[in-house]
């Protein structure tokens with residue numbers, strides 16, 4: 001089949017998926033006002049393939065189909081550059097505000113399928129063959145995938161698998177004639193209501209004896225027993241008033257597996273705790289996915305800098321403190337871009353001929369971005385102050401009695417018309433202060449894990465690879 005159009009994508013959403021939102025089961029994700037905005041944006045991303053085929057599509061030599069570049073298993077620095085251009089094109093279309101646009105899991109799956117040397121160990125040959133075949137199936141059908149890796153938090157003083165007497169974390173209940181039966185929950189799956197398929201893979205490590213929790217698989221969203229409980233919708237039906245919420249609310253759902261049968265050919269690992277704990281790290285998951293997430297972060301930081309700079313200009317604010325804060329956002333942008341370039345410049349073969357970026361620049365960035373993004377939002381709030389709320393609804397500008405007053409009292413500096421100032425600050429509020437903006441900040445804090453968790457990992461990685469050459473030379477010289 002190959003790359004799909006936006007219409008094909010929307011048509012694919014009409015199935016028996018169980019999506020709960022606001023106490024109701026949503027029947028028509030593509031048209032329900034609470035989800036239609038993001039569905040339309042995702043459809044436009046599908047159409048984008050055909051607007052920029054030179055960047056976003058490539059010929060699959062085996063099938064002869066045009067398929068998305070984001071499924072490419074990189075085999076060289078040139079492949080990574082090709083993928084970079086495709087990811088940047090997608091991120092620009094969403095302003096970096098849809099963290100889980102379908103390219104996210106496409107890149108993840110490609111990274112895994114490129115490493116049969118890691119997945120195929122210790123008797124997991126069948127699971128690995130299933131994984132490799134599934135990645136091709138996802139590519140040829142151009143599915144939108146969501147993923148769920150983190151377990152629900154119940155009691156942080158206990159092992160996660162102990163929660164609810166062992167019943168909460170996703171686990172295998174039985175073998176069936178067709179595959180396996182799984183039960184439990186995962187939190188959260190962004191994009192879940194809009195996806196065609198769900199990919200379930202490891203989050204945090206398991207302990208010895210946790211065999212029944214060591215399951216990795218993928219299933220269609222319409223699989224019986226798969227229940228999605230969405231958070232409140234932040235989608236607004238009015239693009240003029242909420243330009244971001246109305247288009248980019250990608251949703252986050254808790255996923256309940258209420259006795260879900262997974263066909264054997266969709267099981268990629270079953271019962272092997274050691275391998276379950278190893279596949280993420282050994283297959284280069286972090287540097288692989290961080291190429292996608294960092295390109296998105298660069299795009300969003302660029303947007304944030306432009307927005308903040310225009311906000312300051314709108315009221316002619318060039319105070320030293322303001323200029324300093326604008327410069328601060330710019331440094332985050334350039335440092336993020338530099339880490340991305342450094343990681344790509346240091347790309348190397350990781351195994352099975354798969355090329356991925358170098359890990360250290362991303363290991364440094366991973367705990368840092370969750371701190372920079374909230375700071376960027378803080379700057380925009382400090383710069384915007386009450387102007388963020390001096391923003392009448394667009395319909396009030398159409399009121400003949402109010403319009404002259406609005407034109408007078410809401411104007412900006414240097415002749416900036418009131419309507420342009422209102423549009424700018426409405427956009428800024430949707431970016432940092434609306435429900436959508438608040439969720440976006442939470443996303444940046446946690447989407448790959450908390451900053452604290454990754455600072456700890458960064459120090460462990462640094463300590464492992466350092467022989468303390470500078471310190472050693474001084475100590476040797478001073479030895480008596």
Ligand SMILES: Cc1cc2nc3c(=O)[nH]c(=O)nc-3n(C[C@H](O)[C@H](O)[C@H](O)COP(=O)(O)OP(=O)(O)OC[C@H]3O[C@@H](n4cnc5c(N)ncnc54)[C@H](O)[C@@H]3O)c2cc1C
Pocket residue numbers: 100147148149150153187188189190191252439442443446447448449450451452453454456
């Ligand atoms: C908006 C949003 C969307 C998401 N989308 C998805 C998705 O699509 N799919 C998916 O699978 N998951 C998703 N997640 C979940 C996300 O993966 C987890 O929230 C993330 O992995 C963090 O895990 P946690 O919440 O258990 O926090 P933790 O990393 O456990 O952090 C919680 C707290 O504990 C502290 N902490 C924990 N461990 C350490 C440590 N070792 N050292 C220092 N401090 C530590 C942290 O500082 C923090 O204060 C999403 C989360 C959010 C907020």
